Amino acid sequence: MSQPNPSAPTLGPGFWEKFALLDRRIIFAFIFLGLALPLFYTIRQPIPVSPEGRAYYQSIENLPAGSKVLLSFDYDPPSSPELQPMAEATFKQLFTKNCKLVVIGLWPQGPQQAEQALATALRDPRFKDKKLEYGVNYANLGYMAGNEIVIQKMNADIISTFPSDYKGNATASLPIMRGVRNYKNFDFIINFSSGFVGTREWVQFCVDRSGAKMIAGNTAVQAPENYPYFRSGQLKGLLAGMKGAAEYETVAGQPGKGISFMGSQSVAHLVVILFVILGNIAYFVSRRKW
Amino acid sequence: MPGMVSLTLAGFLTLGIMSFVYKDNPIYKFCESIFIGVSAGYYFVLIFYQSLLPQLTDKIGLTGALTDSALAYYRQSGSLASVQWFNLIAAVLGMMMLMRLLPKIGWISRWPLAFVIGSIAGLKLIGELQTNIMTQIQKSILPLWAPQYVDGSLSLAASIGQSLTNIVLVGGILTGVIYFFFSKEHKGVFGGAARVGIWFLMVTFGAAFGLTVMSRMSLLIARIDFLLRDWLHLLG
Amino acid sequence: MxxxxxxxxxxxxxxxxxxxxxxxxxxxxxxxxxxxxxxxxxxxxxxxxxxxxxxxxxxxxxxxxxxxxxxxxxxxxxxxxxxxxxxxxxxxxxxxxxxxxxxxxxxxxxxxxxxxxxxxxxxVPKGSWWNTKPAYLRIVIWMVFVVGFILYNIRKAGKKELYIRPIAGIDAIDEGIGRATEMGRPILFICGLGDAAQAATLAAFSVLGRVAQKTAQYQTRLIVPCYEPIVFTICQDIVKGAYLNAGRPEAYNEKDVFFVVYDQFPYVAAVNGIMLREKPATNFYLGQFYAESLMLAETGFEAGSIQIAGTDQLIQMSFFIVACDFTLIGEELFAASAYLSKEPEQVGSIKGQDWGKVIFAGLSILGVVSVLLDENLRVHFFGFFRKLMLNE
The missing domain is CATH 2.60.40.10 (Immunoglobulins)
Structure with missing residues (x-):
């Protein structure tokens, strides 16, 4: 390797060689700053709504008031930054439409996530007058082990699949469960998922077998796997990651954490794109030299 | 006060795990051990109370007060209904799984395993065929020339756009299938098609990578928000 | 309402x-x-x-x-x-x-x-054994064909060796074992986060058997940290059996095939720690992977290990491609497992599936042609086929 010419400008080949070997901790530091600094400022940016996000909102909006909706919470706290804002906004839209909500979880911590999202939604002053009551307007049937077999079994009988709810009451005694036998007794199904068991299994074992209508909120990692189901109509709407949450909050007119975190998300993405471009230049310049 | 202690502990643990990006260190090891230990304990309790008790011992009648548990039903009617037989068979299969702990009869545990693998394979086969093969083939049979009409007259730009989308989709599917064809070496025209297939895959991987970066950023934002807002009260 | x-x-x-x-x-x-x-x-x-x-x-x-x-x-x-x-x-x-x-x-x-x-x-209401709706009939037709192809090819594979094209990552498996032996450092084998019933995990078992047999021969240490309890017990059996087959049962160390924790991110934290402390020469990631794929592969890269990955989770492939030296994409993992084991069941399955793919591609092409003729020239082509495939 030749010595760099001392009279050459600083942005010479020497710079790119060094850049190609840049300590990753420096990149981490930039990304950390890119994420943290925007939290101190209010960054207003347009949030374009994708067809999937709009369809998600619209399909709930099109439900007749008072519809019965089944929600499955198939994620745990590590994925809550992406999925919790979606869940909260979804609960609010459903309560606005006076829907009756039955929650289950196929991940052990799913029902607990649902409880938190429900609590946040119920604190909304708009629902004070509605006097929403547990067991009548909403219920949480808790977690059930068995993954896709649970989805399959619910197609035959939901009450025997979940004999008791999250609080230990007999499921059959809940007024909201009166007349509920299988998916046919629900007007709509919503799934929040971050992996297996999740949206894919719901499409396979619930939508395709019972003809139920379903929308889903996914982590961004998982979403590409489920886009084909939206395209084919097996899913009526799909939210992908925090961006999906922000889109939904935008279209529903309920600003929440999804929108407020998008500033950090955008700045961090710019930092990543910048490093990808610089990294590629560094790679090609160094390769040519070597 | 207890709230502040738990917040401080959470903040410390977050920073401890994050310190891994600098390098492996004793604080990270300490936090890692806590994470694994707490998680193992938490899952044990969760599965014990949410799965083992309600699904096994309650249904047999060893715990709980179910009136249709196997034991209660037997006491009442002197016989068992089919559901209770199923529960008992499941319990026996579960016990057989534990035989692994006894080296001499450990082979017994393979039977319930075979049952699980066989039944799930059967269940999944139907699901995969229906959802990922039948429906997806149906939805990907698209016209390669898709005329689009705007206000009753043919729009050439829209038609070309839609047709290109369809061609890319159908081409991507076919060349992708060719790449995963193992009975013929990738040479000549066949090899060329397979090469196009792998390009399609690489583009998909790129998109997936981008979305995952977004996902990871979201997790980090939430943690930073916790550190700055909930713990240090630096944000309003 | x-x-x-x-x-x-x-x-x-x-x-x-x-x-x-x-x-x-x-x-x-x-x-x-x-x-x-x-x-x-x-x-x-x-x-x-x-x-x-x-x-x-x-x-x-x-x-x-x-x-x-x-x-x-x-x-x-x-x-x-x-x-x-x-x-x-x-x-x-x-x-x-x-x-x-x-x-x-x-x-x-x-x-x-x-x-x-x-x-x-x-x-008298009763449950039906068979669902006779057309949607299910189509599935039965597919199943009969695909399962028939597989069974036929398994039979054929039992009689003579069937051709499977070379796959880039396969040679790397032996190279990886050789490298670890030369360097005197261990090999880390991760079977993913799937359960024992998933195809990718089953393929990983097959490769694990092969790797364990080699490590037994070369007396290289093999570390297998497991995520799923049932997968753990099977891994124990496989490694133990491989050491026995290689004639070195005494070299098998039970503590090197161990259960970590049944929780995704704590598992990652633990395996990352193992990578940095044990400095394995070669890491295998074969099976079902989710969000942890990038974290594992990134740490392995940082630790300077040669990395070989394979999964049928296409989304996770992207991270393995970026951070690993060799990758088995999707079905290549199953083909690799068949290629290495030479078992008629596995080779026959790959062949049978290849036949299924020919039919899949053929039907798609016919479908596209029929739609093209139908919508542009108004020529009704393959009426029965369209009814069968498009549910029209």
Missing amino acids: RKPLILFPLVFLFLFVFASAQTPPTPVDSLQAVDTPDDAGGQVDLTWKPSPDEGRAVSPVIGYQILAAPAADSTFVPIGTASAGATSVTAKDRLENGRPYYFKIRAYAMDSSYAESEVAGPV
């Missing part, structure tokens, strides 16, 4: 009290009840000819109530409703499999007078 529900009983009450002359409607005619086909049981399909008084000017029929009883002469209880205009309903409440039921329909007029139909039944 809510209002009529509240108003309904009020209207009834009002009419009941104040109506001066009630004229009962004509009951529904030709009530028929049959067990619902292609279901899990507990349902009965009812059909009838509507009451001619649905359209009468004075006090028309406004709805029907479905009644059921276990015997024709016992008390009938309401189990459902149907609105005026309906001629069929699937009764599914309170019906148990294997018990006979009798049904009748009560037609209600606006003035709350009603008339009951003749009794239909008995019908």
